[in-house]
Amino acid sequence: MAVLEGDCEDSVSDSAKSCQTQSCTNCGGDGSCNMNSVCNNGCLPGFYSLACAQSCGKCGGNGSCNRLSRFCDESSCLPRYFGPLCIQLCPLNCGGDGSCDFQTANCLQGCKSRFSGTRCELSVACPSSTCRDPCQSINGGICTSGCRSGYFGEICNRVCNCQNNGACVQDTGVCESISQTTSVTVPTKFSDGKTAYQRAPAEGDPNNYGS
Template sequence: MQFDENGICTRGCIEGYWGDKCLNDCPSTCPNIVCNRTSGLCGSCRDGYYGNRCEYHCHWKNKCSERKCNEKTGYCTSGCVSGYFGVYCQHPCGNCSSGTCDKISGNCEACNTGYYGTKCERKCSYSCFNHECRQINGHCTNGCNNGFYGSFCNSQCSENCAQTKCTRSGVCIGGCKPNWTGDKCDRCESQHYGPDCSQVCSVNCKRQACDNITGSCTYGCKTGFYSDKCEKSCRISCLSTFNSYSGEYEGECPIGKYGTYCNKTCNDNCINGCIKINGSCNFGCIPGKFGTYCLQTCGEGCVSGCRQADGSCTCKSGWQGHQCGEIKQTIEKCSKPDIYLALYGIITTLFISIFMNIVLIVRNTRRNVSNKEKQDTCQRNSTLYANTMYDRVEDNTGYQNLGQLSQPSHYDELK
C-alpha cells in the first residue's frame, strides 16, 4: 500500500476498505464484504438486505419468501412467507383457513370457523348455530341458537313463545303463553289487554272483546253503557241513536232536552222543546215571551204577543214604539205648528240682532284705529318740523356773528 505525505492512498485500498485513506470498512452486508473503494457502495447485497450500501433489512423482519427483495426498492421478489401479503409482505393475512392468502390483495379462499368476509376479517354472529356463517355475507349457515331468528340470528324470539323457540322467520314453535296470540305471540288474545296481557276486557264490551293495548271495546258496548271501555252507564234511556263509545246522541234529543249527552233541560218558555246544539228555542216561544231562548217579555202595549226575533208588535191604543213600550203624549196637534213658527221668529230676530251688533263693533274699531294712526302721523310730522326750524335758527346766529365782526372797529375810528 502506498500513500503520500497527507496519508492519502495513491493506489487505492485493499478489499474490505474504502475512502481516501482506506480507513472505512465495507458494509458486512455486501457479498464477501467487498465494496467500491472510493464510494463504499455495494455492487449487490446479501439475502435479506437492500440499499446502496445494503444497510436496510428486507421489510417486516424478513417476511419476504427466501428472504429475497429488490436491492433498490426492497419489494419482495419471491413473494411472502405464509400468513403475510403485500409488496413488502408487511400485512398479516386474516383468519384464512389455510393460513395463506393472495400475496397482492390478501383475500382468503376460505375462512376459519366464526369468521367471514373476503379477507375473513369479520366475526359471525354468536347466535349462529355452531358459530358458523357464510363467507360471502355472514348469514348463519346452520340456523340459529334457541331463542333467536333471522338471517344473522340477531333477532330474539318472542318471550311469549311457549317454548322460547321459533322458526327462522320468528314464528313461535309450540304456540304461545296464556293470554297471548299471533304467529309471533306478539299481541293479546281478544279478551285481554295491557303490557303483559294480564288485564281483562270489560264485561260490558260486546263479545267481551277489546283493543289489546288500550282496552277499548272492539265491537262497542252492551245496551245501557258507553265510553271507550263501556264502564259508564247511560244517564237516560239510551235510544238507537246513542253512541255507546262516547255517550253522545248522534241524532236529536228527546223533547225538552238538549246538549251533547241530552242531559240539559230546555227553557220552559220554549214551544216544542229546543235545538240540541245550544238549547235555543227555534220552534217559537209561549205568548208574551221573545228572544233566542224566550227569556225576554213582550212590551206592555202589544195587542197579542210579539215577534220572537226582535220583540216588535202591533200597539194598543195610547201606546207607541218599536216594542209598544211607550205611552203617547196628549199634546194637541194644531198647537205644534204655531209654537214652531214663534220659535223660528224669535231665533231669527236674535241672530239678526247679534250680527248687526258685530258689524257695528267691527266698524267702530276700525275707525278708532284709523284716527289714532292719523294723530300719530301728525304728531311725528310736527316734531320733525320743529327740529328742522331749530337747526335753521342756529345756522342764522352764526351768520349774525360774522356780520358783527365785519363792521368798522374803534381802531379804525382812531386812525
C-alpha cells in the same frame, strides 16, 4: 468486517488509501465489496442498495428484495402488509393473522367478527349472542353453526314462536316439535254473517271457542 477490494492487503488498514472505511457486513456471496463499499455479489436476504445497507422491511418468504428497486422478490409480504414494497397496511378488519393479497389487498383469511366483504369493509349486523357459536363474517354474517334455542334466521335475529322457548328450524322458523307450536287466533265466519274467533289449539289441548 469483510475485506474491501483495492490496493490494501487482507485486513491491513491503510488510511492513506482509505481502505476499510466502510463495512461490508450485509454483502452476499463471499461478503466482499469494492473500495466504494459496493457489494460484489448482491446482498444477504433482507437487505438492499449497492452497499446492502438498507432493510427490505416487511417482505415475505426469505425476506429478500430487489437490490435497486427494493421490490420484494417473492411477491409476498409479512402478515398485515401488501404492495410491491410491502409497506402498505392490509385492511384493519382482516381476520386470522391479518394477511391480505399482495396485489389487491383482499383479506385472505376472512374477516373479524361482524365484518364482511372482500376487504372486510362492510359492517354486518351479526347478533353473535343469538348464534349457537359466534357468527362467521367470512360468510356474510351467517350463523353457520345454527341458532341458540328460541331463535331462527340466517343471522338468528328472529324469535321462534314455540312454547317454552323451544327450538325451531333455522331457515323456516317451524318448531322442531309440533307439540311446542304456540296457539294462534284465527277468524271463523258463520252463515249468519257474524264473525267469531276460534282458538287453534296446540296438539293435545281441548278446543276453546270465544265470541
